[in-house]
Amino acid sequence: MTLYAAIFYLLGLVTVAATVLAITRSNLVHAVVYLVISFFGTAMLFYLLGAPFVALLEVIIYAGAIMVLFLFIIMMLRLEEHRQNGGALVRRWLPALVLAGVALGSLILLIIAAPGSANLLPAAAASPLEFGRALYQRHWFAVEVVSFLLLVALVGALYLGRREAETLIASPKEEP
Amino acid sequence: MSTWTAGLIILIVKLAVVLVVLLLLAAYLVYAERRLLARLQIRLGPNRAGPWGLLQPLADIIKLLTKEDTVPAGADRPIFLLAPAVVAGTALLIFAVVPFGAGWQWQGRPIPGVISDLNVGLLYVFALSSLGVYGVALGGWASNSKYSLLGGIRGAAQMISYELALGLSLAPVVMAAGSFSLVDIVQAQANYPFLLTQPLSFLLFLISGMAEIKRIPFDIPEAENELVAGYHTEYSGMRFGLYFLGEYVTMVVLGGLVAVFFLGGWRGPWLPPLVWFFVKVGAMVLVMIWIRAALPRLRYDQLMMFCWKFLIPLALLNIMAVGGLLLWARA
Numbered sequence: 194m195t196l197y198a199a200i201f202y203l204l205g206l207v208t209v210a211a212t213v214l215a216i217t218r219s220n221l222v223h224a225v226v227y228l229v230i231s232f233f234g235t236a237m238l239f240y241l242l243g244a245p246f247v248a249l250l251e252v253i254i255y256a257g258a259i260m261v262l263f264l265f266i267i268m269m270l271r272l273e274e275h276r277q278n279g280g281a282l283v284r285r286w287l288p289a290l291v292l293a294g295v296a297l298g299s300l301i302l303l304i305i306a307a308p309g310s311a312n313l314l315p316a317a318a319a320s321p322l323e324f325g326r327a328l329y330q331r332h333w334f335a336v337e338v339v340s341f342l343l344l345v346a347l348v349g350a351l352y353l354g355r356r357e358a359e360t361l362i363a364s365p366k367e368e369p
Numbered sequence: 370m371s372t373w374t375a376g377l378i379i380l381i382v383k384l385a386v387v388l389v390v391l392l393l394l395a396a397y398l399v400y401a402e403r404r405l406l407a408r409l410q411i412r413l414g415p416n417r418a419g420p421w422g423l424l425q426p427l428a429d430i431i432k433l434l435t436k437e438d439t440v441p442a443g444a445d446r447p448i449f450l451l452a453p454a455v456v457a458g459t460a461l462l463i464f465a466v467v468p469f470g471a472g473w474q475w476q477g478r479p480i481p482g483v484i485s486d487l488n489v490g491l492l493y494v495f496a497l498s499s500l501g502v503y504g505v506a507l508g509g510w511a512s513n514s515k516y517s518l519l520g521g522i523r524g525a526a527q528m529i530s531y532e533l534a535l536g537l538s539l540a541p542v543v544m545a546a547g548s549f550s551l552v553d554i555v556q557a558q559a560n561y562p563f564l565l566t567q568p569l570s571f572l573l574f575l576i577s578g579m580a581e582i583k584r585i586p587f588d589i590p591e592a593e594n595e596l597v598a599g600y601h602t603e604y605s606g607m608r609f610g611l612y613f614l615g616e617y618v619t620m621v622v623l624g625g626l627v628a629v630f631f632l633g634g635w636r637g638p639w640l641p642p643l644v645w646f647f648v649k650v651g652a653m654v655l656v657m658i659w660i661r662a663a664l665p666r667l668r669y670d671q672l673m674m675f676c677w678k679f680l681i682p683l684a685l686l687n688i689m690a691v692g693g694l695l696l697w698a699r700a
Contacts, residue, residue, distance in 0.1 A: 222445070222448070222507070222510060223448075226448065226503075226507070229503065245487060245488065245489050246489050246492070249489050249492040249493055249495075249496045250492070252496035252499070252500065253492060253495050253496045253499055256496075256499075256500065257495075257496060257499025257500060257502070257532075258499060258529060258532075261499070261502050261503070261506065261525055261528075261529050262529070264503075264506055264507070264510075264525065265506070265522065265525050265526065265529075268506065268509075268510050268518065268521065268522055268525075269522060320488060321488065321489055321492075321549050
């Protein structure tokens with residue numbers, strides 16, 4: 194086993210362990226911290242595979258921005274720890290178990306059949322320049338569609354937030 | 370001795386030198402800030418420990434190290450203990466991609482003037498600065514105190530907002546240099562610094578950078594008059610010291626980044642490159658101290674309005690203008 198392989202398995206172990214811990218914690222802030230570690234581990238794996246650009250995007254967007262928003266909302270809401278009541282355990286877990294089983298089964302099938310094993314891709318040497326060219330020259334339409342979708346979501350959030358803010362400001366004026 | 374071990378030894382020595390210099394700079398920056406602020410406010414400042422008070426930073430370090438390290442009741446112990454290290458650690462790690470010299474020769478072997486020349490160096494800076502948010506937010510949350518929690522929430526909101534403005538303000542620099550690597554960005558300024566061609570990007574970067582490191586007038590997460598001391602209210606001893614260390618190291622790092630992106634990095638006539646780099650960093654840090662003495666703190670809503678309704682739209686317009694100019698120049 195080479196040094197890189199050892200690092201790979203170590204990082205993989207950390208990532209999987211952190212993900213499992215993130216799912217099983219009942220304290221939401223702890224879950225967020227473990228999820229950040231998991232994203233960080235994934236980013237290191239990308240770096241190890243020769244794609245520093247993707248690795249840093251993973252850290253900036255997932256570990257840096259999205260998880261901070263999660264943390265922000267959890268801290269603002271100060272949710273009480275959620276205790277499960279025993280009865281409906283099967284009903285709650287059955288759909289998740291079925292879906293996870295399907296995903297796991299198809300993954301095992303894919304690994305056994307190995308459809309792409311004949312023409313292996315080279316280790317992803319995605320420099321920022323190559324990545325940008327591929328994304329904006331070949332897939333510009335998809336990028337535009339996705340950004341339009343995000344814009345719609347943004348306008349929707351603005352609409353929901355705005356209506357509430359207006360009623361909040363308007364209500365004290367009616368009192369006196 | 371094989372080339373591999375020689376390279377490793379050079380790297381370790383360089384790491385040690387950079388770390389020691391950064392930590393010393395941060396310690397003496399506290400002294401410089403206190404002295405300068407005192408002069409600007411017509412006071413004396415610290416002048417008792419050693420000549421001109423020059424031993425004050427050492428006295429402060431001894432004091433911080435020997436104080437009791439308290440953990441408040443009801444605190445989330447592991448997160449409370451680790452959060453300050455996140456702030457100090459990410460601040461120190463950012464410096465790894467900042468080029469501080471032209472490079473040297475030692476026994477026929479080149480020693481580059483940077484610890485690691487990543488081809489995505491600029492993104493590395495953003496990744497670490499976005500991880501630094503966790504130190505503030507989690508430290509505030511884990512303290513189990515209203516003031517700390519409010520400070521942590523404010524810090525998280527402020528830092529993720531200004532990170533956007535920070536990133537957008539640097540897009541024109543990347544477009545002009547054609548690379549994310551900080552070494553390449555310095556190379557691209559061989560003829561003239563980017564300050565001359567992109568003064569607006571410079572102002573946007575400096576303002577949002579100062580908000581990102583929570584300097585006055587943007588120090589709302591630790592506003593003394595409303596939040597006691599904000600997210601580090603409950604910290605004592607060296608853990609408080611680590612928050613402070615992180616803050617002053619980020620000041621040096623921000624000075625270095627401004628120098629690299631807009632002032633031509635280590636480039637300059639007559640003096641050696643390393644000296645030029647320190648002169649530029651020192652000038653930027655003095656400007657930050659000067660601003661602290663001159664401006665009052667913003668209100669929280671003003672801070673958010675300023676970022677989302679002024680800085681970010683202006684930065685977007687700036688990107689379009691510079692992009693148009695670059696295309697026009699190339700055609």
